[in-house]
Amino acid sequence: MTHEQMDPAPAQAGDSSQQEYARLRQRLTEAEQQIEQLRRDLEAHHQLLCVECIRREATEWTRHQSELHLCALTNTGRSPDTLWEHAAKLEQANAQLRAEIAGYRQAEEVLRGSEEHFRTVAEFAYDWEYWIAPDRTHLYVSPACERITGYRPAAFYANPDLLLSLVHPKDRERVADHLWNELCCPSACALEFRVIAHNGEEHWIGHVCQPVYDPHGCWIGRRASNRDITRCKGMEERLRQQKEALREANELLEKLFNTIHLHIASMDRNFNFIRVNQAYAAADGRDPSFFEGKNHFDLYPDAENEAIFRRVVETGEPYTAYARPFTYAAHPERGTTWWDWTLLPIRSQHGEVEGLVLCLVNVRTRPALRHQDNV
Secondary structure, three states: OOHHHHOOHHHHOOHHHHHHHHHHHHHHHHHHHHHHHHHHHHHHHOOOOOHHHHHHHHHHHHHHHHHHHHHHHHHOOOOHHHHHHHHHHHHHHHHHHHHHHHHHHHHHHHHHHHHHHHHHHHHOOOOEEEEEOOOOOEEEEOOHHHHHHOOOHHHHHHOOOHHHHHEOHHHHHHHHHHHHHOOOOOOOEEEEEEEEOOOOOEEEEEEEEEEEEOOOOOEEEEEEEEEEOHHHHHHHHHHHHHHHHHHHHHHHHHHHHHHOOOEEEEEEOOOEEEEEOHHHHHHOOOOHHHOOOOEHHHHOOOHHHHHHHHHHHHHOOOEEEEEEEEEOOOOHHHOEEEEEEEEEEEEOOOOOEEEEEEEEEEOOOHHHHHHHHHO
């Protein structure tokens, strides 16, 4: 039995039925084209469109077009096999569309998670972070800017020149040169400057910035980090003042060391000379540099004095002698002189004796004075 014998209605239909069939076929073709166009548009703009809305609209549209297709096939007497074949194709297209939508939704979830992760890192950074565009507008400013300057991020978005206006007048020219001339610098830059906060407080800023590029290597601005280093600068200033005070004290001690009439020598715990002053060296007719590194008892052997020196090192107790006679062992012709001298231990930070300071004064006339007193 032929197709016409199964359903003689089409053979009996007039021109109006054929025209109606043609119109339905045209509408079906247009519907299929619209579905294909919808799929292409979704691929091109999936990140910008509402995925859930697209899914509902696409499903409703497909269902509507399927109904039209079904009506067309029914009215024109198409076989059930042809009807189900077309319905299966539409369902397959719909399933593919749903799968693509699901993929886009999953990608959006991953992207949303990444954005949340990086937002958390940036928003809770202690330092003042910002990203400046090539046109010098701020693309991002972290909330830490308010802790340092007293201004919220919105103020910097609204006024790209706000940062420069907060810079201390003495530093402004240098910072302006950096912001204008080093914006396109291909390498990282660093500088320190002061800013005046909204409440009038002065803060030192440690600024570091570097260029930012997109995945294609195109320059898209500069990322900067501003750290409040006010405490560090305060410590540096106190350290500088202490160093200056120490330098002045050393200069004073140096003058006293070289001009005082006392004979002064410093040595290590093994009695090797480290340094002597001019008076000490002149008493032996030598230059101060002669004594450096030489052992005291190699130059002036004296068993009794050496025992005293060792006792001071061992006990850490200073020793003082009055009018103690001294004779050069190698030059007895020089005669005997009398000296008041004190040996002071120098302790390390751990309390151990690491050196000695010997101070002497010649009292060669004291015996004569004592003799006169006795007379």
